[in-house]
Amino acid sequence: MSLSDLAVIVNDVSKCYQIYEQPADRLKQMLFPPLYQHVLRKVSKQYFSEYWALKNVSFTVEKGQSVGIVGKNGAGKSTLLQIICGVLFPTFGGVQLNGRIAALLELGTGFNPEFTGVENIYLYGAILGLDRNEMADRFDRIAAFADIGNYINQPIKTFSSGMVVRLAFAVIAHVDADILVIDEALAVGDAFFQQKCIRFLRCHKEKGGTSLFVTHDTSSVVTLCDKALLLFPGSSRTPIFGESEDVCKLYLEDLYSDPERERILLHPDKFQRNSQEKSHTKKTLYGDLTSFDSIYAVSTFKHGAEDFGKGGAVIIDAGFFDDDGHRLSMIKGEDTVSFIIKAKIYRHIIWPAFGFMLKNSLGEYLFTEGTDQHFRSHKLVFDENDIVVATFSFTMPHLFRGQYMINVALAEGIGDEHIQHHWIHDAVQIDVLSSRLMHGHSGMNNVKMSIEIQSDSFKGTI
């Protein structure tokens, strides 16, 4: 691999912070630096202790790769990103970049709180090397992406943290950066904005762009990143760089091997079987699943959501309904529900097919359903001015905690050879308020659980 194939080269980077116990020590260190102490013939004294946040970090990122940076709190992830972006100097080592970099670091970095959103867009552009005309060309797209309405004309200091992230992401998404650096920013925006950012990041990668993310969410690293870097607090271990899945496994191992966590959880002596239980040789316990409901809040149809299509039909409603046709705003895992898509037809359509896709916060499709194959033999035709309604009835799956979105679509044609007449991103939102799942994407329905204990120490049977 030649140097020109690399976007980022991090070469033996170390960062030492000086820790002062009290503010006066910082002043003393400034007034009496070691050389001055030498001149005064005083015994050289250091008023700070050293903390090595990073030690000997080296890795390279190829053009077009996405890299996730993981590690426990205080492992040095943000420090490393700041060094890569050039806002912090390393104590030793260096970073080489090949391409234009745009970063979303700590909330509001690069923005002036006194300036309006509009002024900050131009300021941010200037920092990234784009002149006023170049930014003016992109302004409408940036404002549409940020979607913060008239707040864009207000000073940034009046923005909520979510609005700051929306604006910052909108800018870095439109400056034609080759390398994007993002520090936990996606966790701040709302679910619709997150989906928009994920779509943008996938698109950036498809076009050959490079990205570096800091996150605590290993599933997003495995899904979005080719490689990952694991850092350890206080540089206690050598950083590990490798395939994202392997590195995330090591990160989880590191996280769960915390001795403090084990000390709290492992008290075997506190849990003894009672004497009555000891009189049995076998005991079967049945799981009480009813006390662990999965409960979801479901939005209504989002009019004006992002969409595309040829316009031969327009989806005018979508949502969850019960058997009596009432729209549902609250659903439990395993409830029987109907997901309904309603459309108005604007021209003659042959082989029409409805579909919907349930996505997690990373934009991954967890479930997709479509009418295409099931209705082929009916040789369906829709005509201008028809109102058509597709109903999908099913038992609601158990979902992991988080926010989910549903895309809805109406296409014409068979299989992959079809025209999308109307596709709406994020038409309906599901918020999981409680979940019986501890891991994974979704749980199985109608699960019965039991545990049988067989032991020689038991006497008798139940």
Ligand SMILES: Nc1ncnc2c1ncn2[C@@H]1O[C@H](COP(=O)(O)OP(=O)(O)OP(=O)(O)O)[C@@H](O)[C@H]1O
């Ligand atoms: N300016 C500073 N002065 C002194 N110590 C600092 C400074 N900035 C960071 N540190 C320390 O360096 C270590 C690494 O901090 P950093 O913010 O890079 O970690 P992180 O992995 O991003 O943590 P988190 O996941 O909690 O955001 C921490 O122990 C932090 O206290």
